[in-house]
Amino acid sequence: MKIMLVDDENLALLQLERMITNAFTEHGVQDQIQELKSFQLVQQALDYAKQSPPDLIFLDIQMPEITGLEAAEYFQQMLPEVEIIFVTAYDEFAVKAFELNAMDYLLKPVSASRLSKTVNRIMARRKDKQPQVLVEKPQAKxxxxxxxxxxxxxxxxxxxxxxxxxxxxxxxxxxxxxxxxxxxxxxxxxxxxxxxxxxxxxxxxxxxxxxxxxxxxxxxxxxxxxxxxxxxxxxxxxxxxxVIDVEQWEKELNQLQPQDPQYYNKLEELLYQYEGDYMGNYDYLWAESERERLRQLWISNAKDFLQHLYAIKDWSRLLKLGDKMNSFSPYEFEYGIYMMEAYDQLGQYDKLKQFYEKQEQTMLEELDLPLPEDMIHWYEAWLASRKGIQNKV
CATH class of the missing domain: 1.10.10.10 (Winged helix-like DNA-binding domain superfamily/Winged helix DNA-binding domain)
Known part of the structure; x- marks a missing residue:
């Protein structure tokens, strides 16, 4: 076992080194110590650890160059399996020590009896770590x-x-x-x-x-x-x-070619892969710019596809996509006439009225504005035509 001690006080290092050697000897496991190195400077300890990775580090918390908590982070980043024992004169750091996955912590001045318990813990932890046979396997994406x-x-x-x-x-x-x-x-x-x-x-x-x-x-x-x-x-x-789903989604969207016979089928598939906004379930203000950019990218392509569906008179698919757009962007009214005509063509007159009234209510309550004039004119003309049909009947 390779052990490293880090403390800015030389006397503290010498004393701890002597106590550790005695504690391992008393437990009859002195042969477990392959190397015992001491450092007063964290950077020197880090540099040495790169060449000769330690298994265990006794790390002082209060150091002028860099705190032990920060040093522990560097060691854990470099050596994920390394065990750390904090040594501190301040009990307040104990909780933080364990939050940083320390094996143990020792309060200064370190007593022989307390260090003995730590050695017991070290040996028990090493006994629990069974050697594993590494099997080469392909890395899963x-x-x-x-x-x-x-x-x-x-x-x-x-x-x-x-x-x-x-x-x-x-x-x-x-x-x-x-x-x-x-x-x-x-x-x-x-x-x-x-x-x-x-x-x-x-x-x-x-x-x-x-x-x-x-x-x-x-x-x-x-x-x-x-x-x-x-x-x-x-x-x-x-x-x-x-793979990041939003990154992959945008890449595939940008690779679409309008001249491709399958262009609209592929576009439709991508439009429905957009499950919701970028990190949309979290109220992260720093993500809002990217969230809005991706939302507008989706809306722009959805409008193009809605125009295509309107041109080929595929009313059912138009309504499905229109409902999805309405859930993401309730103030996009450019497709409103498409939706109402689709409802009319499919004979879903009650849903047509509900759609119009809901859009009208949304505009009045949230924006204090009327619907666009073209939607109002279309709806009024449709109502007049429906009355004319009913009167003839």
């Missing part, structure tokens, strides 16, 4: 759904809703996914998600939420990296072998 709400799918498995521990973890993941491939500065995240907290508390909360996200993603068996760049002081979510 994963998919992330963003229409309406975020869902995950690995390979041909079922589509699952991620089990977020907090709403903040859910939104921060969505935000990083929205900016995938880009480094998002930590100060931007803090200003957006925790403006009410002081910097120290906000940074601690940020590390905890990032850990929660990584844990949720791991439990979902997704290959997603969230890099923490110490130079740029930000996070970057990276995806490989991953």
């Amino acid at each position: 994963q998919k992330i759904y963003c229409f309406n709400h975020i869902r995950f799918q690995v390979g041909d498995g079922i589509i699952e809703y991620p089990k977020w521990r907090t709403a903040k973890a859910q939104e921060l993941f969505a935000f990083l996914l929205h900016h995938r491939g880009e480094f998002v500065p930590k100060y931007s995240i803090i200003n957006m998600f925790s403006p009410e907290l002081d910097k120290k508390r906000a940074m601690t909360q940020l590390y905890t939420v990032i850990y929660q996200i990584r844990k949720c993603v791991k439990e979902a068996n997704l290959e997603i990296k969230i890099d923490n760049d110490s130079i740029q002081e930000g996070y970057c979510l990276r995806l490989e072998n991953t």
Whole structure:
């Protein structure tokens, strides 16, 4: 077992190194220590860990260069399986330590009896970790759904809703996914998600939420990296072998060729793949611009297809698509006459009246405006014609 100690105080390091050696000896497992290295600077410890990854890290929390909580995040990003034991003089950090998946925490001054319990915990954890035989298997393509709400799918498995521990973890993941491939500065995240907290508390909360996200993603068996760049002081979510539904939808829509004999069939299929707005079930203001852009892209193509259906007099398909458009954009009245004529042609006169009255009510109550004149004239002419037919009968 390779053990690393990180503390900015040299005397504290020397004492802890001696106590750890004695504790392992007392338990008769001193042969388990393959290497025991101490560092006063976090960056030196990180650099060494890249060359010789440790299995266990005793990490001080209060350090001037970088806090232990932040250092733990760097170590966990580099070495997901590493075990961390925090060493602190402040009991307030205990809860945060466990939220960051620490194996244990020790309060300074560290006592021999308390360290003995920690060694017991270390050996029990190592005993539980059975060696696994790695079997090469093809990497399953994963998919992330963003229409309406975020869902995950690995390979041909079922589509699952991620089990977020907090709403903040859910939104921060969505935000990083929205900016995938880009480094998002930590100060931007803090200003957006925790403006009410002081910097120290906000940074601690940020590390905890990032850990929660990584844990949720791991439990979902997704290959997603969230890099923490110490130079740029930000996070970057990276995806490989991953399909994003909205990204795929827009790409296929842009690849359609009007001269293709199957153009309208393919267009119709894509229009119905639009299950709902981009992250539409979440009230994320930062997503509104992209949400509106994709919605307008759908509406524009839906209008084109409605015109096509009107031209070929396919009234049933026209009504189906018109209802979908109305649910996404109740103020789009350009297709109103198409809908009313379709109802008329199919003999659905009651539904025609209901449609008109609902549109009229929506305009008056929400916009305090009348319907477009062409819709009013069409409807009045239709009513007159219906009266004429009834009078003849």
